[in-house]
Amino acid sequence: YIEKVKAREVFDSRGNPTVEADVILSDGTLGRAEVPSGASTGELEAVELRDGGDRLQGKGVSKAVNNVNTEINNALHGLDPFNQGNIDQVMIDLDGTKNKGRLGANAILGVSMATARAAANYQKVPLYRYLGGADLELPQTFHNVINGGEHADNGIDMQEFMITPVERTSFRDGFEKIVNTYHTLKKVIEDAGYQSGLGDEGGFAPDLKSSEEALQMLHDAIIKAGYTPGKEIAIAFDAAASYFYNTDTKMYDFEGTHKTPDEMADYYEELLKKFPEIISIEDPYSEDDWDNFEKFTAQMGDKVQIVADDPVCTNPILIRKAIKEGMANSILIKLNQIGTVTETLEAIRIARKNGYTTMMSHRSGETGDTFVADFTVATNSAQLKAGAPARSERVEKYNQLLRIEEELGENSTRLAHFPDSVDFD
């Protein structure tokens, strides 16, 4: 049973405070987890409890830590750590709000993940095995190699420009191709006279003139690295359009232009024509513009994967609504958007049951914790975005997948196929 739950304030990859939680079982087994944090957060995400005030720019999490050490510890003492559903429900009920704002989603998620770790450690099985079933597969990974939007101080309004391996013989083989392309991209950026400093997710953050220029650089780097765009390496992007949507004019203030929703669709279509290796588009429209998001999916959904992130925030209720309205054909999944392991599993289940693909995601503020890598394998989530193959808080997720592949064997690597209709059970 759970003997004790405690937390401490640690720091994430942006130097901001975050919660680390420990769950200690009656035999002394420890489970530990660190909570990530986003910058381009959806409006309907579960709420991170932050202290406010002067200390640490108001971002301290001492209240969340204190909630773990007192209320959550009291509520979970003596409970069965193998009943993850019950542990999470007890915390949801104890919090009592819709958005986990009282105890803090950062407090609750830390304990939720640490409970799963403690249970796995007690059984002496890897986390992906504890949370998962028998036929596990390594995911296709999406690597944000040029950072824009809220993740970098440059002129690019789209947030993430990703490369992803398509043809590959193993996870390692695909990852090596990504690494080669990443290093080649650095040269492409420098040869064009730009700085190759890094943004929040380990991608380069050159001060390019436009998103199209970023895509062109990815395209050139893939070829220069010796690959065929769309064959070995494909491209994906997260426009994160909520961040350039003007709620007053209902226009998109995008890279010096003011585009109507239809003009945005034309723009995306042109990009797809110019770069047919684009296989996935995330948040092409704002979280406040469901209608045009849906319209775009109706027009383009059979040609490209369209991922909903900000509008649905890993929330089972919003995901159901999105599916009913045909908003996208893929759902982005982030543990800390909803705040417990159990609800995240439910979000994945709903998406997969309805033929939507799922892309698991890190956050722009990350830690050394590799929970998301194990979680992706455990749920056969098929796709994972965890940043560039640079900066340890990103690379550790991929290193963990390399370890898992070694354990599962090379035939465990999923080959890219869209849309993915594999059942999740």
Ligand code: PGA
């Ligand atoms: P965030 O960005 O972690 O800053 O929210 C990730 C995303 O928008 O997918």
Ligand code: ZN
């Ligand atoms: Zn996103």
